[in-house]
Structure formats: C-alpha cells, structure tokens
Amino acid sequence: MLRDPKGRRTEARRHAVPLLDDAKEALKAFTGAPGVFTVNRKAISPAVLARLEAEAIGEQIDAFEPKRLRSGIETALASLGIGREIRAQLQSHGLGGVQDRHYDDHDYMLEKRAALQALLDLLNTVPADNVTPINGRTAA
16 A cells, blocks of 8 residues: 555545565565665655665666656556556556546456556566667676
C-alpha cells in the first residue's frame, strides 16, 4: 500500500500496488524497517529519493532525470499493449474523477499484476546481438 499525496488532496490517497514474487524477495533486504523508503524509521522525502535514483542510475544514462523512470515505465507498458486505464491504475494517474470515486469499485489488482509481470519479463529479456546495453556490458 502506497500513499499518494499528489494533486490538490488534503490527505494522501491510498494506492494499492501488487507485489510480484521477485519484488517480495527483493524487499526481504528491508526486514526490520517500518517501510521501504525509510531511513532510521523516518520517511525519505521525494527530493531525497529522486537524488538517490539519480545517483544510482545517472552515470548509466546521459542527462538522466528521475521523472524519466515513470515516463519510461509508462512507455514500456504501452509498447506491451497495456491499455491506458491499467497504466493509470499502476501509476495513480487521473483516478480522482467522479467515475473512479463513486462508481468503479474494482481494485484492478489482477490487471496491475499482469501488467507488472509483463514489464518484468520485458526487463529480463536478453537484448539482441545488435543492441548495446546502456551500461556498456554485453548481455550474458
């Protein structure tokens, strides 16, 4: 469960995102912490998280900006045929309208899980011989 404070909200919206088995395994490294994005039990601000992302990825991608992660994921999901509605559900975009607030109570968990699995499969695809990975290493 994530908290989404974006927009004109007075209170952050609860945003449910399913965890794939790979993500559950990766999160085991955070055992004992009250949340994933915390340091000494204090939440990491979006600005600090953006700086950490830039430090981790910035050397591998020229002119990297953390916002490119979200737009890159959106584009990758679209290329896999994942519809706009499911992409919006995953990224918590445009979910504050009348239809979403009052009429559509579906949680989209199965659809979100399938989209995340498709994205993971894409990310784990070994590049073709004529593709050079961004980090400069050859594929295994």
